[in-house]
Amino acid sequence: MDRRDEQALDAVKLYFDKGLSQADVARELGVSRPTASKLISYGKRRGYVSIQINDPREARSELAHIIRARYHLDDVRVAHAPREARGDVLRELGTVGAGLLTSLVHDGDSIGISWGDTMYALARELTEYSVRDVQIVQLKGGHSHSQRSTHDWETMRLFAAAFGASTLPLPLPIIFDNVQTKQVVEEDRHIASVLEAGRSCDIAVFTVGDVSRGSLPLNLGYLSEDELTELRSRAVGDVCSRFFTKDGEIAVPSIDERTIGITIEDLTRCPTRLLVAGGPTKVNALRVALSRGIATHLVTDERTAAHLAQ
Missing domain, CATH: 1.10.10 (Arc Repressor Mutant, subunit A)
Known part of the structure; x- marks a missing residue:
């Protein structure tokens, strides 16, 4: 010093x-x-000072109460961004999500994480938390074939630093060119162990994606133009890159068969499932995900919460 x-x-x-x-x-x-x-x-x-704002509206709002009862959730937190700009909403989702996650983690827990802008925002808001023997598991591949970044490595690093945890990364693309290649990769002993660790995690932290043209999962170079067109016509969103229809069914089975990582069915078996997502383009995907019981805990923004409560 x-x-x-x-x-x-x-x-x-x-x-x-x-x-x-x-x-x-x-x-x-x-x-x-x-x-x-x-x-x-x-x-x-330098980290010599930290500022924590305790907003009672996050958990005590009428919106949180309605959503918690409607979707049978254990907890709902509503983030109140000072402005409606996307960056402000992401930061507030990250802050509230990080606070809720910290309250859920205990010694010896395994935390499965996805990636994306929302997950990265949450990871950046995590602070050091004193727990022992925690492990961070990547729930799906995150390699990009385009200029867009998934922030998967940095997200995992920040999670590990916050909880003093070991890591199990999944250094793969999320969607392979063909089913045969995916099956061969899954047979690798190390990859198989990471996938099993993801299925067995105590806490899953994830977001939902939409199928708008700017959506990150659709801009990573995995899919052809024809596949993108088909996906946009059938899907309303995705969880861990498992794209689903408005009825909660797999949108395009031929794409899902080439996707590596946790399935929706396996995800719903995790004891604690924290879903962090917000923004107007994700309302429909959130409704379907919550109706299917994919989450036990939810963090969303005020405007999105108002739509979910209607």
Whole structure:
């Protein structure tokens, strides 16, 4: 720890603990106001201070109560973003999702995780939590054949860092070119053990995708244009890249047969299933997923919750 770290610690204590203004902090430390501001920002980046906002609306809102009863869920948290921009909603979903997940994890748990923008947002909001012998398992392959990133490796790294956990990655594409290749890969002893660990996890943390043109799973280079057209015409969304119709059936069996990772049936056998998702394009997919009993716990945003409660 050098002199800058010591000054930053003094600055954040004065600013956050004592409630001094930046000008007052500058006077106390004998530095300029811009320097005081930089020291406070530096202290936050270094992790010397953490800010937690306890919003009682997350679990106590009428929307949460209605959704919890309608879909027979153990818990529902409604994230209230200060603005409706996608980035703000994702950050708030991540914050609320991370808080709920932390309350569910115990020593010795195995946590199965998917990937995507929402999962990455949750992972970034995780903070260190003192548990022992936790394992993080990747529930589906995440290699991309396009410029779009799944953030699968970084998501797993952040989960592992937060819980001091070991990891079982699945370093594969999610959809193979043909069934034969997928079957050969699944026979590998290591891959088979990771897939079994995913099926046996104590807590599954996942999101739902939609089938809009900007949807991440549809822009990873796995599918032909004809397959994309067929999928968009039949599916309303996906869970762990298992695309389903409005009736909850597999949308395109020929694609599902080439998909590697946990199935919806196996997912629903996990004791605790935390679904984190929001946004107007995911309402239909969420309705189907919740109606099928795929989740035991839900985190969504206020606007999406209002649609689900109708």
